[in-house]
Amino acid sequence: MLQHDVLIVGSGLAGMRAALEVSSDPTLDVAILSKVHPLRSHSGAAQGGIAASLGNSAEDSWDLHMFDTVKGGDYLVDQDAAEVLTREGPENIFELEHMGCAFSRDDEGRVAQRRFGGHTAPRACYAADRTGHAVLTVLFEQLLRRGVKVYSEWYALDLVVKDNVCQGLVAYDILSGQIEAISAKAVMFGTGGYGRAFRVTTNAFASTGDGVVMAYRAGIPLEDMEFVQFHPTGLQGSGILLSEAARGEGAHIVNSDGFRFMEDYAPGRMELAPRDIVARAEQSEIEAGRGVTALRDSVFMDLRPIGEERIRYALPSVLHLARDFAGIDPLDAPVPIQPTAHYSMGGIPCDINGQVRIKDLDGAPEITGFFAAGEASCVSVHGANRLGTNSLLEAVVMGRRAGRGILDVVHDLEPTSIDEGDMANAVGEVDHFLTADGSQKVGEIRAELRDTMMDKCGVFRDDAELKECLSEVKDYQERFKHISIDDHGSTFNTDLLDAIELGHMLEYSEVITTGAIARQESRGGHARRDFPDRDDENWHRHTLAYRPQEGEDGPRLEYCAVNMEPRFREPFPLQERTY
Amino acid sequence: MAQQEFIIERYNPDTDESYEESFNVDVQPGQTVLDSLNAIKWDQDGTLSFRMSCRHAICGSCAMKVNGQSMLSCQTQVDAAAERGDPIRVGPQGNQNVIKDLVVDVNKFLNQFERAETWLEPYEDQEPPEREYRQKVEEFDHWSHASTCIHCGACYSDCTVAAVDENFLGPAALAKAYRFVMDSRDSKREERLQFLSEEQGGIWDCTRCYMCVQACPKDVLPMDAIMELRTLAIEAGHVNNHGVRHHKGFMSGVRKRGRLDEMMLPVQSVGIGRLLTGNLAAHKEMMDYTPGAIRLLKSRKLLTIAQRHGANADGREQIERIFEEVEAEKHHHDVDAEAFGAEFETAIGGH
Ligand code: SF4
Ligand code: SF4
Numbered sequence: 001m002l003q004h005d006v007l008i009v010g011s012g013l014a015g016m017r018a019a020l021e022v023s024s025d026p027t028l029d030v031a032i033l034s035k036v037h038p039l040r041s042h043s044g045a046a047q048g049g050i051a052a053s054l055g056n057s058a059e060d061s062w063d064l065h066m067f068d069t070v071k072g073g074d075y076l077v078d079q080d081a082a083e084v085l086t087r088e089g090p091e092n093i094f095e096l097e098h099m100g101c102a103f104s105r106d107d108e109g110r111v112a113q114r115r116f117g118g119h120t121a122p123r124a125c126y127a128a129d130r131t132g133h134a135v136l137t138v139l140f141e142q143l144l145r146r147g148v149k150v151y152s153e154w155y156a157l158d159l160v161v162k163d164n165v166c167q168g169l170v171a172y173d174i175l176s177g178q179i180e181a182i183s184a185k186a187v188m189f190g191t192g193g194y195g196r197a198f199r200v201t202t203n204a205f206a207s208t209g210d211g212v213v214m215a216y217r218a219g220i221p222l223e224d225m226e227f228v229q230f231h232p233t234g235l236q237g238s239g240i241l242l243s244e245a246a247r248g249e250g251a252h253i254v255n256s257d258g259f260r261f262m263e264d265y266a267p268g269r270m271e272l273a274p275r276d277i278v279a280r281a282e283q284s285e286i287e288a289g290r291g292v293t294a295l296r297d298s299v300f301m302d303l304r305p306i307g308e309e310r311i312r313y314a315l316p317s318v319l320h321l322a323r324d325f326a327g328i329d330p331l332d333a334p335v336p337i338q339p340t341a342h343y344s345m346g347g348i349p350c351d352i353n354g355q356v357r358i359k360d361l362d363g364a365p366e367i368t369g370f371f372a373a374g375e376a377s378c379v380s381v382h383g384a385n386r387l388g389t390n391s392l393l394e395a396v397v398m399g400r401r402a403g404r405g406i407l408d409v410v411h412d413l414e415p416t417s418i419d420e421g422d423m424a425n426a427v428g429e430v431d432h433f434l435t436a437d438g439s440q441k442v443g444e445i446r447a448e449l450r451d452t453m454m455d456k457c458g459v460f461r462d463d464a465e466l467k468e469c470l471s472e473v474k475d476y477q478e479r480f481k482h483i484s485i486d487d488h489g490s491t492f493n494t495d496l497l498d499a500i501e502l503g504h505m506l507e508y509s510e511v512i513t514t515g516a517i518a519r520q521e522s523r524g525g526h527a528r529r530d531f532p533d534r535d536d537e538n539w540h541r542h543t544l545a546y547r548p549q550e551g552e553d554g555p556r557l558e559y560c561a562v563n564m565e566p567r568f569r570e571p572f573p574l575q576e577r578t579y
Numbered sequence: 580m581a582q583q584e585f586i587i588e589r590y591n592p593d594t595d596e597s598y599e600e601s602f603n604v605d606v607q608p609g610q611t612v613l614d615s616l617n618a619i620k621w622d623q624d625g626t627l628s629f630r631m632s633c634r635h636a637i638c639g640s641c642a643m644k645v646n647g648q649s650m651l652s653c654q655t656q657v658d659a660a661a662e663r664g665d666p667i668r669v670g671p672q673g674n675q676n677v678i679k680d681l682v683v684d685v686n687k688f689l690n691q692f693e694r695a696e697t698w699l700e701p702y703e704d705q706e707p708p709e710r711e712y713r714q715k716v717e718e719f720d721h722w723s724h725a726s727t728c729i730h731c732g733a734c735y736s737d738c739t740v741a742a743v744d745e746n747f748l749g750p751a752a753l754a755k756a757y758r759f760v761m762d763s764r765d766s767k768r769e770e771r772l773q774f775l776s777e778e779q780g781g782i783w784d785c786t787r788c789y790m791c792v793q794a795c796p797k798d799v800l801p802m803d804a805i806m807e808l809r810t811l812a813i814e815a816g817h818v819n820n821h822g823v824r825h826h827k828g829f830m831s832g833v834r835k836r837g838r839l840d841e842m843m844l845p846v847q848s849v850g851i852g853r854l855l856t857g858n859l860a861a862h863k864e865m866m867d868y869t870p871g872a873i874r875l876l877k878s879r880k881l882l883t884i885a886q887r888h889g890a891n892a893d894g895r896e897q898i899e900r901i902f903e904e905v906e907a908e909k910h911h912h913d914v915d916a917e918a919f920g921a922e923f924e925t926a927i928g929g930h
């Protein structure tokens with residue numbers, strides 16, 4: 001059995017920021033474990049910026065940022081969390097800047113800031129349009145400087161929790177095929193989102209919700225999983241993200257008539273309305289037959305109003321992506337775009353110190369020694385819809401807070417241990433896939449699942465389609481029991497990992513769908529055709545989905561209240577959300 | 580829908596077998612090499628292993644050799660890689676050990692960053708400002724391109740020096756070192772320049788072969804960064820003889836091995852000898868000197884030849900002769916690289 005004081009799973013912004021914080025205590029032994037090398041983490045794909053009310057290019061304040069966040073999240077945001085996020089934003093940005101982050105600069109030499117959807121002030125700090133990459137790189141550099149131990153290309157298989165106390169992890173060394181137990185007094189998950197279950201997505205192949213499902217399997221309920229953000233500017237077909245920075249810089253979105261249709265949906269903000277609203281507007285235009293290209297499944301984003309020089313300077317990645325992946329030069333022609341599954345608002349329930357808690361139970365008991373931050377978690381700072389540039393901020397702010405949360409308690413936690421019995425699930429799972437001899441194929445089931453989720457649990461939803469979706473997901477789960485894989489080797493067996501990941505996708509897809517069927521209202525990223533209005537009386541609350549026990553036929557849903565108690569100001573009362 | 584043949588260099592660690600395997604894949608317009616590898620893995624042979632994650636050229640996982648050149652497979656269109664319907668050859672990155680199929684051991688490459696300590700070292704003797712450090716747009720613009728490195732290893736995989744010298748820090752680590760040398764927030768500029776000059780495998784060991792610039796999918800321009808570091812190091816007084824000695828040893832190694840990817844070296848080394856005498860004027864001159872070989876390289880001609888034939892024992896004698904001729908030309912600035920290329924072609928098989 002391997003052993004550390006603190007084990008952090010996932011090496012994106014949240015995980016690395018937490019590890020850096022924990023490593024400030026030299027008496028602690030901290031390690032990071034990740035299925036990809038830290039520099040490959042999906043945080044690096046974030047393009048447009050990281051929000052904070054620095055006020056460098058216009059007057060701004062944390063209150064205003066907090067209000068935008070709460071409203072953007074359609075009031076499902078926990079206000080204690082949004083307060084922490086926005087108040088601590090600026091100091092976190094300055095800290096990253098002091099670490100050497102390659103932020104773009106304004107004429108005064110300060111960190112440059114630009115506009116982003118749903119934010120009333122220009123508060124997106126950016127590094128051209130590769131902000132996630134710049135932050136990820138600098139955090140990894142500082143981790144190297146600190147000499148933090150990294151289990152690179154280790155796959156976490158199972159979280160071990162006994163009597164609400166986290167013991168550690170069972171993990172698989174991808175290089176050697178060995179399964180190892182790693183005990184730790186504190187484990188933190190920064191394992192990212194779950195967008196891979198959708199056909200059209202911006203997410204990396206790695207974003208398969210592994211951490212979320214491990215927590216679920218360990219008996220922890222998942223919060224607000226039905227809230228998935230569709231980003232309005234994915235490249236047609238592949239869904240590859242074109243940064244919202246393009247809209248921030250002044251790109252137009254038009255339908256087949258060349259009309260800037262946001263005029264009809266959010267006249268006050270036009271293209272800079274929040275993502276859920278723009279994505280629904282696009283989908284409505286497409287469904288009304290005003291889509292573009294031969295397939296009529298997309299609309300156009302026109303960057304030319306921004307001007308060539310500024311596009312080259314501020315949006316180099318957008319320029320390259322459109323050229324390399326769509327064969328279109330945005331300097332000459334508009335780019336076809338469509339809504340693409342982008343961000344997972346739901347996840348592992350935790351508080352503002354990253355402590356995982358079962359929020360629907362009296363006193364919200366904690367899972368001792370288990371923490372979460374970033375996209376894998378649900379604090380909830382994003383509520384029903386996340387504003388652009390708030391995700392990097394969340395990962396950094398909440399990663400740091402989770403690190404501090406761990407520092408606060410870890411010295412008082414008892415040493416933990418994992419015995420062979422605790423490893424049985426993980427060992428059994430790997431063994432099953434390596435020896436299974438069914439006729440079903442991982443690739444086929446996965447492709448069908450992604451179609452189902454996109455077409456029946458996508459931008460717009462309704463009862464009938466969601467129920468079809470759920471029954472199809474259950475069919476896939478059944479078929480999944482009868483798969484076989486080709487690779488039975490022990491070295492870098494990615495065929496095996498694909499199978500394990502599909503198991504995760506099938507499990508959380510059921511949770512998303514079940515939560516979506518139950519939630520009979522439209523709020524943020526969850527839009528029901530049959531219930532087009534927000535219903536605060538019945539639904540101003542978070543969903544918590546428990547894994548079915550013996551005899552139960554699907555996830556059991558419970559609910560908990562939205563936090564309305566910020567510490568330093570009055571809460572923002574519920575209002576209608578218009579732009 | 581067209582069919583495209585892929586010939587994949589495979590390695591099975593369990594049996595220690597290396598072999599080539601051919602697959603036919605249906606390709607749609609816009610399909611990338613990575614899409615095609617996935618199609619093979621998902622529909623034909625699940626044992627095929629490679630790394631990938633973001634699929635849009637930002638995570639740096641998927642660099643491999645496509646038709647002999649290192650590139651990101653997710654960024655490479657099948658149409659662009661397939662010349663006249665020829666099969667597309669896909670192999671693992673060079674200069675690193677293969678673990679399985681297209682997966683290489685990246686530690687050798689990534690360890691170089693640790694060796695060069697490419698992270699910001701803050702000023703110890705002063706508190707950071709309350710807000711951000713101020714940095715002029717011009718200062719930022721001067722080095723920010725070098726911070727766009729995605730650590731994909733494509734440059735290292737194609738680097739002619741990394742091929743023969745385990746100690747070479749390599750283009751990416753050197754470019755990142757440059758980024759910190761240029762960043763006013765870093766306190767170790769002087770120490771860095773000294774280290775990069777004196778360390779075995781530092782800035783003086785690059786042969787200016789340009790392969791890294793060619794391979795890089797981002798705007799890092801590693802070779803240019805190394806050249807700028809040399810100028811800075813000279814200005815800071817770090818001129819030493821180690822570089823010269825090492826350079827000579829290296830060249831004789833190339834002669835003996837006669838490997839094709841190193842055949843670009845003689846062209847580049849024309850000026851390097853003078854440069855290594857520490858002659859500042861010669862150095863500056865070199866900065867503007869663009870050998871015709873770069874044009875050749877850009878046309879991918881030499882590489883195509885290289886990957887098709889590989890150097891054999893017979894070729895080595897001719898390689899030796901080319902070396903001699905190039906050396907004889909050493910003091911002429913106008914070495915005709917096109918002519919060299921033609922001769923090179925003859926040397927390796929007369930095509
Ligand atoms: S220019 Fe220098 S660093 Fe770049 S590939 Fe050639 S030898 Fe390597
Ligand atoms: S310098 Fe370019 S080629 Fe080399 S690792 Fe960085 S991004 Fe890749």
Ligand code: FES
Pocket residue numbers: 630631632633634635636637638639640641642651652653654
């Ligand atoms: S898959 Fe990320 S760079 Fe190609």
